[in-house]
Amino acid sequence: MARGETMSQQDEQPPRVVIRDKRRIDPTSGAARVPAEQEPISARPAQGDPRETVPEQGEQMSEQFSETPADLVDEPVGGVVVDDATRQLAERTEDLQRVTAEYANYRRRVERDRVLVVDQAAERFAGQLFPIVDDIERARDHGDLTGAFKVVADRVLGLLEGLGVEAFGAPGDPFDPALHEAVLHDTSPEVSEPTATTVLRPGFRRGDRVLRTAMVGVTDPESPAPAAAEPASADAPADEQPGAGPAAG
Incomplete structure (x- = not known):
């Protein structure tokens, strides 16, 4: 009976x-291991060696939970060891540089468009004031620019000055077709x-941009400068040259 109980206990033990x-x-240690098939026979543990049957506590995890899986091991590329983290860092750096350059170009375009819109608005507003300035100048020529009207006129002219608009065209200026519009002509x-x-x-002009040409009367010289006499050709005979008299007898 005791023998049967002993055999039953042995059968119930887990494998x-x-x-x-x-x-x-x-x-x-971090050192590379040599596969069992490549390990010398002398270095292999003997059958029944406790190293084979009783692994250390830190080695009792499966291969899929290894701290250094095989797919993350550094691979030499061109003689330099490059890991996956280094490659990702280089890619992210290139992306950051590209985004930074695109943002800088975007800011320049926005600033250029903003300046263009401001200039166009200022020129349109100044163009609406030009007829008023003409009336002010006519009143000034007739001596009517006095009192409250003069105060209003000064404010209007101050608006143009604040926009950077300046008047041009005075008697005695050389005629320039790009600046002047000739409506009268004499000599x-x-x-x-x-x-x-x-x-x-x-x-009127704003910077280098002409907003309105000046309407002027142009005076030309009465007699243009005479053209310089052409020198006599050296091949002409002496008697045909000007100032040559008959040969002495």
Whole structure:
């Protein structure tokens, strides 16, 4: 009876589980391991060696939970070891540089468009004030720019000055087709070049941009400068050259 009970207890014992560590890197020392098939026979543990049957406490985890899986091991590329984290860092750095350059270009475009919109609005507003300025100048010529009207006129002219708009066109200025619009024409010996002698309407410009040309009367020189006489050709005979008299007898 005791013998039967002993055999029953032996049959009920769970089978022994043996865990073999197949990791290529030693988690403790960090050194590479040599596969069992490549390990010399002398270095292999003898049958029944406790190293094979009783693994250490830190080695009792499965291969899928290894601290250094095989797919994350550094791989040499061009003689330099590059891991996955380094490659991702390089890619993210390139993305950041590209986004930074695109944002800088966007800011420049926005600033350029903003300046353009402001300039266009200022020019449109100034163009609406030009007829009022013409009336002010006519009143000034007739001596009517006095009292409250003069105060209003000064404020209007101050608006143009604040927008950076300046008037041009004064009697005696050389005629420039890009700045002047000629509506009258005469000649005079007192000028040596086409000159705007009469200003019927002043012009306005903002910086290098002409907003309105000046309406002027142009005076040209009365007689243009004579053309220089062409020298006599050296191949012409002496008797045909000017000033040559008949040969002495």
